[in-house]
Amino acid sequence: FDVTFTGGEANPAVSPPRSKPASVATPVGSGAIVAPIPGKIISICVKVGDSVRVDQIVLKLEAMKMENDIATPAGGTVKEIAVSEGAEASAGQLLMVIG
Numbered sequence: 001f002d003v004t005f006t007g008g009e010a011n012p013a014v015s016p017p018r019s020k021p022a023s024v025a026t027p028v029g030s031g032a033i034v035a036p037i038p039g040k041i042i043s044i045c046v047k048v049g050d051s052v053r054v055d056q057i058v059l060k061l062e063a064m065k066m067e068n069d070i071a072t073p074a075g076g077t078v079k080e081i082a083v084s085e086g087a088e089a090s091a092g093q094l095l096m097v098i099g
Contacts, residue, residue, distance in 0.1 A: 031076060031098035035089040039063030044085055046096075050078045058096055061089065072098050 039061040046058045057069045058078070080097040083089055 031074060031079065032094055033058070033070060033072065033096045033098065035061060035070075035091055035093045035095055037061070037063045037068070038088070038090050039068065041083050041085055041087050041089055041095075042067065044081060044083070046078050046081075048078050048081055052076060052078060052098060059083075061095075070095065074098060 040063075041059060042062045043060045044058070045060070046052060046056075052058060052072045053075045054073070055071045056075075057071050059070045061068045061070055076098045078096065079099040082094045082096060089095060
């Protein structure tokens with residue numbers, strides 16, 4: 001692609017591709033995983049009491065016809081699952097707590 005900027009300075013930011021699944025969840029507080037965007041919970045890969053490691057995929061969220069892998073920001077034990085498969089989640093809604 002050729003890009004030409006006119007009328008000002010441009011500082012485009014380019015991120016290198018990630019080799020592991022992207023964690024699109026944002027941790028809030030101690031171990032909380034929230035929905036980054038609204039969507040439908042299509043699968044939950046863990047259950048309460050399971051041990052998880054950093055960046056482990058714990059659920060899949062479908063948004064705009066795309067499956068988004070939601071991964072843990074930290075390792076620990078699944079303390080709470082606040083959603084169920086097939087449920088609609090809003091942006092910022094609590095999905096899971098890792099402790």
